[in-house]
C-alpha cells in the first residue's frame with residue numbers, strides 16, 4: 001500500500017455537502033464525476049497529500065444509498081493507492097481477505113478499483129486504487 005488515496009464520505013444531499021466541505025476545507029472540489037456503474041455522483045477535494053471523496057447515491061440499489069438508508073451519512077470507506085492492483089489483490093486473497101470483486105473495475109478519478117469486505121478489516125470498507133496509466 002503506497003498511501004491513503006482518499007476517504008469516502010456518503011452524503012444525502014450532494015450540493016449541500018459540497019458547499020459545506022468547501023467551507024470546511026477552504027477549497028473547491030477539483031473534480032465531480034458521475035459513475036454509472038456504481039450509481040454514484042462523486043466529488044474530490046485535495047487535502048494535503050490525500051483527498052476527500054463525497055459520494056451521493058443516484059439509484060436506490062447503489063451501495064451508497066443502501067449505506068445511508070441503513071447507517072445514515074458518514075465515513076463510508078478508506079481508499080489506499082497501490083502500485084499493482086492485480087498483485088495486491090492476489091496478496092490479500094492469499095492472506096485470507098474477502099475481496100468484493102473478482103477483477104479490478106473502473107472507478108472514479110481515472111482509477112482501477114477493488115473493494116475488501118468490511119468483515120475482513122475490523123468493520124472498515126477498504127478500497128484499493130491504481131492510477132490508470
Ligand SMILES: CC[C@H](C(=O)O)C(=O)SCCNC(=O)CCNC(=O)[C@H](O)C(C)(C)COP(=O)(O)OP(=O)(O)OC[C@H]1O[C@@H](n2cnc3c(N)ncnc32)[C@H](O)[C@@H]1OP(=O)(O)O
Pocket residue numbers: 008035038040042053055063064066067070075076077079100106107108109111113115117118119123124125127
Ligand atoms: C465510483 C467508485 C468510487 C471510487 O472511489 O472510485 C467509490 O468509492 S464507489 C463506493 C461505493 N461502492 C462500494 O462501496 C462497492 C463495495 N461495496 C459493497 O459491495 C457493499 O456496499 C458491501 C458488501 C460493503 C455491503 O453491502 P450491503 O450494504 O448490501 O450489505 P449489508 O448491508 O448486509 O452489509 C454487510 C455488513 O457490512 C456492513 N457494511 C456495509 N457497508 C459498510 C461500510 N461502508 N463500512 C463498514 N461496514 C459496512 C453492514 O453494516 C453489515 O454489517 P452487519 O454487522 O452485518 O450489520
Ligand SMILES: [Co+2]
Pocket residue numbers: 006008053077079127
Ligand atoms: Co472511493
